[in-house]
Amino acid sequence: MATLQAIKYSRGKLQVLDQLRLPHENHYDDITTSEEAFDCIKSMRVRGAPAIAIVAALAHAVELVNGSSSAATSPEETIAHIDSRLDYLKESRPTAVDLSNAITLLKLAARAARVEGLAHPEAKEAILNAYIAAAENILAKDLLSNMSIGSYGAVWLQQQYNATPARKISVLTHCNTGSLATSGHGTALGIIRTLHARGLLEHAYCTETRPYNQGSRLTSFELVFEGIPATLITDSMAGALFNLHRERMNIGAVIVGADRVVRNGDTANKIGTYQLAVLARHHGVKFIVAAPTTSIDLETLTGAGIKIEERKAEELTQISGAVVNADGTIDPTKTARVAIADQRINVWNPAFDVTPHDLIDAIVTEKGAVVKGADGRFDFSQVMPERWDAIVGGQS
Numbered sequence: 001m002a003t004l005q006a007i008k009y010s011r012g013k014l015q016v017l018d019q020l021r022l023p024h025e026n027h028y029d030d031i032t033t034s035e036e037a038f039d040c041i042k043s044m045r046v047r048g049a050p051a052i053a054i055v056a057a058l059a060h061a062v063e064l065v066n067g068s069s070s071a072a073t074s075p076e077e078t079i080a081h082i083d084s085r086l087d088y089l090k091e092s093r094p095t096a097v098d099l100s101n102a103i104t105l106l107k108l109a110a111r112a113a114r115v116e117g118l119a120h121p122e123a124k125e126a127i128l129n130a131y132i133a134a135a136e137n138i139l140a141k142d143l144l145s146n147m148s149i150g151s152y153g154a155v156w157l158q159q160q161y162n163a164t165p166a167r168k169i170s171v172l173t174h175c176n177t178g179s180l181a182t183s184g185h186g187t188a189l190g191i192i193r194t195l196h197a198r199g200l201l202e203h204a205y206c207t208e209t210r211p212y213n214q215g216s217r218l219t220s221f222e223l224v225f226e227g228i229p230a231t232l233i234t235d236s237m238a239g240a241l242f243n244l245h246r247e248r249m250n251i252g253a254v255i256v257g258a259d260r261v262v263r264n265g266d267t268a269n270k271i272g273t274y275q276l277a278v279l280a281r282h283h284g285v286k287f288i289v290a291a292p293t294t295s296i297d298l299e300t301l302t303g304a305g306i307k308i309e310e311r312k313a314e315e316l317t318q319i320s321g322a323v324v325n326a327d328g329t330i331d332p333t334k335t336a337r338v339a340i341a342d343q344r345i346n347v348w349n350p351a352f353d354v355t356p357h358d359l360i361d362a363i364v365t366e367k368g369a370v371v372k373g374a375d376g377r378f379d380f381s382q383v384m385p386e387r388w389d390a391i392v393g394g395q396s
């Protein structure tokens, strides 16, 4: 079956699906420079923590293939050039940690390729090749990682509920964490896809995800595209849905993604995630975060240390969409931006909120599901031993 592809890449060429035009129009932008990638990420034509990191890393790879470092005359200058482009890209969106984790890895890869005494231009070429290979590896690993998260998450849920094809479970998800937010399959939506593929999913509910509507524009599009039984609700309907779950809806879990999971398990994700976690706890519904280890930030101790991006007022006070014809069909060639509030009203528009770890039942990574120990803490040392030793080991 065809799958949705947010990012198309071959060496020297990067194309990114413009998600602002979805679900009405499939348009890919060519990304040839870091500036174009920065704008694509900042304007949210591409979004989702893993996808942001992949686009930034590959955009610079494309730039290097096309000769952007040609003025560098020594290995030091080549590395300084790479560093400065990556530092610039890092500022595009601040909350998702995948981008900074990718940048750390890419900088290390470039440095590791330095060979003492090797003459320029061989030394330069070795550094460029190492950077490009590391960037391409981020793309390749992400898909494998998502498949693995899907499997671990489905198994964990199956065990919690003794789910079988005769006793399926329903889930609720928020924002978009699918193929469009990653290199493919997705994280939270990847678990839903895997549950469906294994015959264990009764129904998926997705929230609209105001203000930017990643749920109604993107997740519902992905669910319809794949024929997964699904229903769209507004963010404000979740409480009513949970209230009915015991008798009729059989909601087994809320499954969300993450922009940054910090050392104690506190998790920043799309605004509205926290209120879902509170509601889930009140109604005895499991709350699961699906996050590759690239979304884990071991250097930040608690959620209080996470910088939350604030976005512009127009995301609340205006909305865009395609024109609906009198017969109910959609005309994708006629899009409109519409004011839906008094344009003078003060607006607070944080893009993310933080869910405290005590409201989270499991954090599913590509290395397995992490649950709290008897002390109520998440321990990530099992799923990322090397980074744990390098960062936390040195502090204890």
Ligand SMILES: CSC[C@@H](O)[C@@H](O)C(=O)COP(=O)(O)O
Binding pocket: 047, 048, 049, 050, 096, 174, 175, 176, 177, 178, 181, 182, 186, 187, 188, 214, 256, 257, 258, 259, 269, 270, 271, 351
């Ligand atoms: C696998 S994507 C995980 C998160 O990045 C996702 O849940 C989310 O909050 C995306 O926010 P966005 O502002 O659309 O980039």
